[in-house]
Amino acid sequence: MARRRAKYAGYSFLIPWLVGFFGLTLGPALASLYLSFTHYDLIESPRWAGLANYIRIVSEDAKVGDSVRVTLVYVALSVPLKLGFALAIALILNKGIRGLGVYRALFYLPSLLGASVAIATLWRKVFSGDGLLNHVLAYVGIQGPSWVSDPDHALWTLVALSVWQFGSPMIIFLAGLRQLPQDIFEAAAIDGASARTQFWRITLPMLTPVIFFNLVVQTIDAFKAFTPAFIVSGGTGGPINATLFYTLYLYQEAFGYLRMGYAAALAWLLVLAIMAVTAFAFMTSRSWVHYEE
Amino acid sequence: MSTNRRGFLGGTAATLGLAVMPARAQATTRIRSYWWGAKDRADRTNKVAEMYMKANPSVSIVGETLGWGDYWTRLATQAAGRNMADLIQMDYGYIFDYARRHALLPLDGFVGKQLDLGGFTQQSIDGGKVDGKIYGVSLGLNSTSLVYDRAAFEKFGIGLPDWPMSWEELGKRTAVLTKAANRPGYWGMNDAGGSGPALEVWLRERGKQMYTAEGRFGADAADMSDWFGFWQSMRTQGSCLPPEVQALDKSDIDTSGLTTGKSAVSFANSNQLVGYQALNKSRLDIAMYPAGAPGTKSGQYLKPSQMFSIAATTKIAEDTAKLLSYYVADVEAGKVLSVERGIPASKPVRDAIDPSLDDMGKRMSAYIAFISDKVGDLPPPPPRGAGEVLALMVRTNETVGFKKLSVADAGKQFMKDCESILARG
Structure with missing residues (x-):
């Protein structure tokens, strides 16, 4: 009897979360799964379409190809660069410099501001033709192009924006570095291992679980990136689809052209793609991630 | 409560x-x-x-x-x-x-x-x-209209945009303005190759229309190549903004080259003179879009x-x-x-x-009083998908501007994409 009451008490404490989960997460997700098999323009009722949306995405829509390419390039460039940068800064901060707390906060700041509209707007200003960057370059005699509005450079400005927001993986790297057992490094130093050898042979292998964690989280984040491209291109994905992220294309179809069914199908394919990439990362992790027993 | x-x-x-x-x-x-x-x-x-x-x-x-x-x-x-x-x-x-x-x-x-x-x-x-x-x-009631920096034209003694000036003539005057102003980052007019309303006026002056009553696109690949080609020649002769500057224009008053001080002419609507003037120090004025062949009606209409x-x-x-x-x-x-x-x-x-x-x-x-006897009838309403065609125009114009597509191919490519958009609705 008492156990049963305890059980009820537990569930009653869970109610707020359960309401949120069923009402705001699971419910809409299932609704969007249903909508992905319909034509739905928000104003009229959804019409059943079977697999038509999915077939169009896979076989007929050239813009899907464009957006997938842009997204993959973005993920492949921004994730390694961001992780490398974050690790480098974490290594420097781990040297025990004075005022560490201040630096940590400073370096973390961009990540806090990161996804905000204000920063993306700022980015647009900094990287435009007569923006801050080109003014600086002008001092050293370089006349830079209009970075955000040139199809050959626009994606790079978004990659740079992402790398600049290295704070959260950096903090996690730093915590990981702090936990490495110092006795191994001492033993290695006594045996005459150089700092470089210590890094490649001890630090990096022992840090692989943290690297793996950061890799998975950042990859998922990169696939989902939306705000920077939306703001920097003014929602167009331009110039000439150069910044047409998959998520941005999805948004255009949904809220620009009111093709909710089609957009829902795009969204579910994105979910499947992220799941597949994550599963792949976990599979390969067995061969390179080192867990201490 | x-x-x-x-x-x-x-x-x-x-x-x-x-x-x-x-x-x-x-x-x-x-x-x-x-x-x-x-x-x-x-x-x-x-x-x-x-x-x-x-x-x-x-x-x-x-x-x-x-x-x-x-x-x-x-x-x-x-x-x-x-x-x-x-x-x-x-x-x-x-x-x-x-x-x-x-x-x-x-x-x-x-x-x-x-x-x-x-x-x-x-x-x-x-x-x-x-x-x-x-x-x-x-x-x-309004109509399309050029909103232009009157002071800039007057300063260099260049003829103001006036009816019935041809599209080429507007190109000439703005090229002169670009040269006379001689300022880096400043050109005579905005690039309107990606503007739906500008294309519609231009097509109507050719005896075509943007959309037929049946909701089909009213022009063909040759028309569209001519259109994108006209704007390519405007870029080449320095009349209008280069593509990487035009790409910053989000088709609104705030980001228009006229407002950001990069050009002297914007392709806009007559009632927007109020909005443009609120954001521009220089004295602005309005004029009709350029004319087609001499003696023909303007492609504009009152709406x-x-x-x-x-x-x-x-x-x-x-x-x-x-x-x-x-x-x-x-x-x-x-x-x-x-x-x-x-x-x-x-x-x-x-x-x-x-x-x-x-x-x-x-x-x-x-x-409005001046143009009333010069404009044509209200066209049929745009079909579903017209909004997406506007985005396609911007994209195709950029592709030509950045020299990733020839003018000849741009017409064909545009028609293909446009028809697929309209068929889908």
Whole structure:
């Protein structure tokens, strides 16, 4: 009897979360799964379409190809660069410099501001033709192009924006570095291992679980990136689809052209793609991630 | 309880960037209105709402406003949630969609009762009809127009854009302006190769149209190659902005090359002179789009710049119709709204505001009077997918501008993509 009451008490404490989960997460997700098999323009009722949306995405829509390419390039460039940068800064901060707390906060700041509209707007200003960057370059005699509005450079400005927001993986790297057992490094130093050898042979292998964690989280984040491209291109994905992220294309179809069914199908394919990439990362992790027993 | 609800509404409104009338205790009818536009328009619209509430203490009006792009997203979302505002600003490009999907209320039953259209010409009433019924009431008459920096042209003694100047002539004058100004980052005019309204005028001057009554695209690959080729030659001769500068233009007043100080001519609408002038120090003026062959009619037409419609889901149709009537037919309201949305359709309102118009209002009024006998008929409404065709125009024009596609191929590529968009709807 008492156990049963305890059980009820537990569930009653869970109610707020359960309401949120069923009402705001699971419910809409299932609704969007249903909508992905319909034509739905928000104003009229959804019409059943079977697999038509999915077939169009896979076989007929050239813009899907464009957006997938842009997204993959973005993920492949921004994730390694961001992780490398974050690790480098974490290594420097781990040297025990004075005022560490201040630096940590400073370096973390961009990540806090990161996804905000204000920063993306700022980015647009900094990287435009007569923006801050080109003014600086002008001092050293370089006349830079209009970075955000040139199809050959626009994606790079978004990659740079992402790398600049290295704070959260950096903090996690730093915590990981702090936990490495110092006795191994001492033993290695006594045996005459150089700092470089210590890094490649001890630090990096022992840090692989943290690297793996950061890799998975950042990859998922990169696939989902939306705000920077939306703001920097003014929602167009331009110039000439150069910044047409998959998520941005999805948004255009949904809220620009009111093709909710089609957009829902795009969204579910994105979910499947992220799941597949994550599963792949976990599979390969067995061969390179080192867990201490 | 009521305090809480009001506080909640206020909070929600603040986060959405809405303008909220103070809700009043004795109000029994709450009318929601919704429009797009800049701050100047919001101030005028809210002022009229306040005047109406003062005269009708039982009514409270809640105004919501957004920019053009977000406006339609939110309206569609509201329509889906059966939660549309009662009084809605409508555009000619969207009214057919919304009316045919039964999202708007036919207004014929109110005319002559709650809704006073006595001062309207039949033509301006017909502009708001869909399939024979009135779904929208004109808030002002406008037409496309060049908005240009008059001072810049005068400074270098270059002939002002004037009717009937050909497209090539405009190109020549702006090329001279670019050269005379001789400033890095400054060109004669915006690149309008990606502008739907500019293309439509140009096509009509060729005897073609943008969309046929059957909803098909009215031009062919050769026309489109000529169009994109014309703008490519404008870039080459230095008449218009280069592609990487034009790409920063989001087709609105704030980001137009004219406003950002990079060009002297913008392809715009006549009522936007007010909005442009508010953001530009230099003295601006308006002129007609260039002409086709000598002696032919202009490709422009007069249209309702915006309309007011009533949501089909409203529970207070009669009260909303009365408010609508106040906006379009009341002389005092007209004085506040002035010509910011275009020249009012109601003759008594026009007559009342005419003497008090400022210099800008007079020029706009004179412009509409000047073009009236030079323009053509209202074209058929754009089909579904027309919005996406506008985006395709920008993209194709950029592809040519950045030299990733030849002019000859651009026409073919555009037609292929355009037909696939329209077929999908």
